[in-house]
Amino acid sequence: MFKKMRPIYVIFNPHTTGGAGTLSMRLGKWLTTNGYETVFICNEITDSNNYADIENSGIRAYCWEKSKISGKLLEKYMDGEKFVFLTYNLSAFIFVERLRKHLDIEHSLLYNISNTAMKYGKSNIFKLFFKKIFLKLDENNSLIYPSNKPIEINEKFYKISIHNKEDKLIRLPIETSKFDYEAILKKTKTDSFKVISIARSKFPFKGYLFGLIDDYNKISKKYKNIKLTIVTFGEDFDKLKDYIDKLEDNVKCNINLIGQTSYNDLKQLIKASHVNVGMGTTLLDAGIVSVPSIIAKDYTYDNSSSGFFHMNPKRLSATNEEMSTFYTYLNEIISLSEEEYIKVCKETNEVVKDLYDINNVMKKLIKIRPNKKGQILSNTELFIYKLRYESTTVFKRIIKDFR
Incomplete structure (x- = not known):
């Protein structure tokens, strides 16, 4: 008997910035290491470090215009190859739906990594339209979630109950590591206490950085040895820099504002820190180094x-x-004894291994199968979406009146 050919996994994300970029690298690296040919496609390289890390992980990375994707894939792969697409937002998922006319797509997944990714429609008409789309994706096992929070938000927004929630819960995967007691003990002996935060300069999404700076300003008056490192870049970088520049000299001299950084350098910065302040994948990046x-x-x-x-x-x-x-x-963790701090570090490392170990998460992800073969959304639904979100200014103005 012939061995069944594995599908080619295609991770499609229009840009390479932020947590979605590092997530793509992790997903692709595991798939490649485990014998799946994996392709990453973007339309714009917005973070050259992330793109380089993806390439260096053994993933075939391409930056193509949307109009050329199906043709380029057909050029590189034999006719009859099957594809599994992974996207992170509805716009990208709907684009992949249109590719079904040209490619044999076995399954298409929308990884709802943003808490607002499926909240569409301000008017009742459009809310009902997107609710119908949402239900189709959910029924076809095309929607997966990194945590319970987006599930709860989607249920509340559309007034529905999502079935088989546990099967659709695919936690953000990360390659875990052993707890290094000696490294943590050595860090407790250092003179300074280092705080780190890693986030895109995109506000208000990551606006918490301003609140962190305010609290750092306050707590640095109590603890003179506390240092803050912020790793960030993006369209609002100058707003954050200007905010820091307004602080007193004896405060801002202990704030290290770092721009675009490679993932390997980022890991070293985290490892040297005593505590991380953040959300999403940065919690896991910190957790694997305790x-x-x-x-x-x-x-x-x-x-x-x-x-x-x-x-x-x-x-x-x-x-x-x-x-x-x-x-x-911050005050609570700085006040811990050496023994108490080491215990917290160990517990942090253990919870990441228990919940987010990449081997367990990815084995669950690749088992997800669609309930329906072929195109999920109707041509009418694809047309309405295109008219509303991708049309010319004139059409947008007409449609806007109905929102």
Whole structure:
């Protein structure tokens, strides 16, 4: 008997910036290492370091215009090859739906890594339209989630109940490592206490950086040895830099603002830190090197946090429950004894291994199968979406009146 050919996995993300870029690298690296041919396609290289890391992971990486993707894939692969596409937002997923006319797509997945990725439609008409799309994707096992939070948000927004939630819960995968007691012990002997935060300069999405700076300004008056490193770049970088420049000289001299950084250099910066403040994949990046994290909230400029990651490891961004401030949790972790701090570091490392180990997560992901073969959305639905979101200014103005 002939052995069944494995499908080619295609990770399609229009850009290469942020957590989606590093996630693509992790997914692709595991697939490639485990014998799946993997392709990463973007339309624009917005982070050259992420793109280089993806290429260096053994993934075939291409930057192609949308109009050329199907033709380029057909040039590189034999007729009859099957593809599995992975996308991170509805716009990219719908683009892949159109590619079905040219490519044999076995399955297409939308990894709902953004808490707002499926919240569409301000008017009742468009909300119903997107609810129908959402339900079709859900029924076909095309929607997967990194945590319970986007599931809860989608259920509340569309007033529905998502079935088989546990099967669709694909936690953000990461390659884990052993707890290094000696490295943590050595870090407790250093003179300074280092805080790190890694986020795109995209506000208000990562506006918590301003709240962190405010709380750092406050806590640095109490602890003279505390240092803050912020790794960030993006369209709003200058806004953050200007905000830091307004601080007193004796405060801003201890804030290290770093721009675009390779993933390997990023790992070393995290490893040298005592605590991370952030959300999403940065919590996992810190966890694998046993650095505790304080969970930040998205779409806010304040200092809100729901506590330490190791105490609520299924949440990758802060919730409104039991909210306190960065100052509170920074003060708490700085005040720990050496023994207590090492214990927190170990617990952080263990929860990442328990929930996010890439081998367990990816074995679950590749088992997901569609309930229906072929195109999921109707041509009418694809046309309406294109008219509403991809049409000329004149058509957009007409459609806008119906929102």
